[in-house]
Structures are given as structure tokens and as C-alpha cells.
Amino acid sequence: MIGIVIQSLITLIESEEAMAVDFEFKDRYTTDDLISIVKVLRAPGGCPWDREQTHESIKKNFIEETYEIIEAINKNNPDMLREELGDVLLQVALHAEMEREKGVFDFDDIANDIVQKLVYRHPHVFGNVRAENGEEALDSWNAAKAASKKQTTQSESMLSIPRELPALMRAQKIQHKAAKVGFDWESVDGAIDKLYEEINELKKAMSDGGSSDIEEEFGDILFSCVNISRFLKLDSEEALTKASDKFLERFTEVERLAKERGIEMKSSSLEELDKLWDEAKKIKNS
Numbered sequence: 001m002i003g004i005v006i007q008s009l010i011t012l013i014e015s016e017e018a019m020a021v022d023f024e025f026k027d028r029y030t031t032d033d034l035i036s037i038v039k040v041l042r043a044p045g046g047c048p049w050d051r052e053q054t055h056e057s058i059k060k061n062f063i064e065e066t067y068e069i070i071e072a073i074n075k076n077n078p079d080m081l082r083e084e085l086g087d088v089l090l091q092v093a094l095h096a097e098m099e100r101e102k103g104v105f106d107f108d109d110i111a112n113d114i115v116q117k118l119v120y121r122h123p124h125v126f127g128n129v130r131a132e133n134g135e136e137a138l139d140s141w142n143a144a145k146a147a148s149k150k151q152t153t154q155s156e157s158m159l160s161i162p163r164e165l166p167a168l169m170r171a172q173k174i175q176h177k178a179a180k181v182g183f184d185w186e187s188v189d190g191a192i193d194k195l196y197e198e199i200n201e202l203k204k205a206m207s208d209g210g211s212s213d214i215e216e217e218f219g220d221i222l223f224s225c226v227n228i229s230r231f232l233k234l235d236s237e238e239a240l241t242k243a244s245d246k247f248l249e250r251f252t253e254v255e256r257l258a259k260e261r262g263i264e265m266k267s268s269s270l271e272e273l274d275k276l277w278d279e280a281k282k283i284k285n286s
Contacts, residue, residue, distance in 0.1 A: 008173070009035055021040055021045060021046070022039060022040065023036065023040050031089075031107075034090070034093050035093055035096075035097070038050075038095060038097045042094075042097055042101070050094075053098075054092065054098065055095060055098060056093075058091070058094065061091060062088070062095075063145065065084060065087040065088045065091055066088060068080075068084045068087065068284075069081065069084040069085060069088060071084075086265055089110035091109075092110070093107060093164040096109075096110055099204055114192035115149075116228070120144055120148060121140075121144040122140070122141070122144075123140055123144055124140045131274065137185050139167045142157075147162055154166050154177055154178070154180065154181045156175055158174050158177045158178065161173050161174060161177075166237060167222070167235045168222070168236040168240060169237050170224055170235070171222070171223050171226040171236070172226050172229070172235070172236050172237075175223075175226060175230055176230065179230075181227050185193065185227070187231070188228060188232060189229075191227040191228045191231050192228060194224050194229075195228060197223060198217060198221045198223075198224050199221060201217045201220065202214065202217040202218055202220075202221060204217075205217045227264045250277065250281060250284055251279045251280075253283055253284060254273070254276045254277055254280045255279060257276050258276060263276070
């Protein structure tokens, strides 16, 4: 995306109306150049679209770009990772520029704050705290974080977890923090028993017909599933993603088999479709 932005600026500068644009062309650019180009794009005579943007209008872009970084990591693609990291850096630069224009803070303030935070939250590196392994280092980080945010209870720490996180991820983080103070099952068996209990409560809510109760009990089932994943040391988000991938792969095979045999899926019985599903499973597992 940054490459596209720079190319757009080149086109702009080459046009007759853009002779006053202040940007130096180089063979290689730095972070300072990124900040400069964002200023040019949002300045009078720059890009009308960029000038119109606000924190609110582009906030979802940040999420999309972040997930594209995850995609690059999952694909083990360094070139893609480099590009997507640049796109996220552009989002940071845009939001920083919006605040600079209002005189609130700028990119350097952001850099200053994160460096100060890193120093403060690594007392096992920059202070007198000892950490012999990753777990002790994380405990040191969390203790420093709680102190900086004046969190004196575990519930305050749990409430600091953003509600905007993906629901499974948020649930896992909340449960992990609860477990830190002993609020947890002794083993995965307790978590599994709780899941069955929640399923029975959902069945009762369904028979009673209360829609709000149904939603609540269904949510409790998902929460219980996350608890089980935590005991098994699994990432619930990753587990669900893989389950979705598996379903999609098998469903694609079911469609292929149905088309190959002239079967109309919409008019087929569940028994017929289930047979195709079982066959697709065998093909994909072979």
C-alpha cells in the first residue's frame, strides 16, 4: 500500500497543479520520509481522500491490515510480511498525523511513550528484578503493568482487557487472569463437566422459549469451550479457525461429488448429504 501511495504522489507531483508539493525523491526512504509523505497527502494540494479521513473512518482499515500481517506469518512469506508491516506503519502514521494537526501529539511522542513503557515494564532488564525464564519475565511485565495502571485487584486487570478483542481471545485472556488467583478448575475434567451442565441449561432455555436466556446459555457454552481449550493449552481462536478450514475443505469435496454424480444438494435428503459428507471425510483423510 505504501508503494501505491508513493506512486500516487509521484503522479501528483508530475502534474501541473502539484509543482509546490514539498517531497524529496530518493532511492531509499526512512521512517521520517513516511511521516513527511503523510503530511503532504493530508495537506492542501495533497490527496482529497486522505484529507477527508478521520480516526473513525479508517479504524477498520487498521484491523484489516493487522489480519493481513497474520496471514503473511501463517504463510511464512517474508515479502508479504514486509509489505503488510508497512501498511500497518502507514496506519500509525496517518493517525499520528491527525493528532499532530490538532496539536495533541505526533509520531515522535508515540515513539517516546512506547520506549518509556518498554523500559518501565522490563525491570528484569533495566532494573533490579530477576527473571530466569520467559514465565518469570512475563510475571515481571504484568506486575509492572498493573502498578503503572494502578490496578490493585484482579478484576481491574480483567476489565482492562479490551471488549473489542475477538470474543474467543477475550474469553481466554479473562479466564487466564482468573486462574492466576486460583479461580479455576483443578483439572480439565471440571471444565468438561461444566460444558455438559451449560448444554443442559441451553436445552431448558430452548424448551422455555426465552430468547434472551437462549443467547445467554449459548454464550456460556462457548465460554466453557474456551475454558477447555485453555486447560489443553490450545488457542481457541486457532482451533476454531482450523475447524472452519476443515469444514470448508470437506464441504468443497461434497459439492464436487454431488456435481460429479448429478445430485442436486438443495433437494437432497439429509441422509443423502450425510453419506456424501462421510465419503468426503474419507477422501480428505486418505
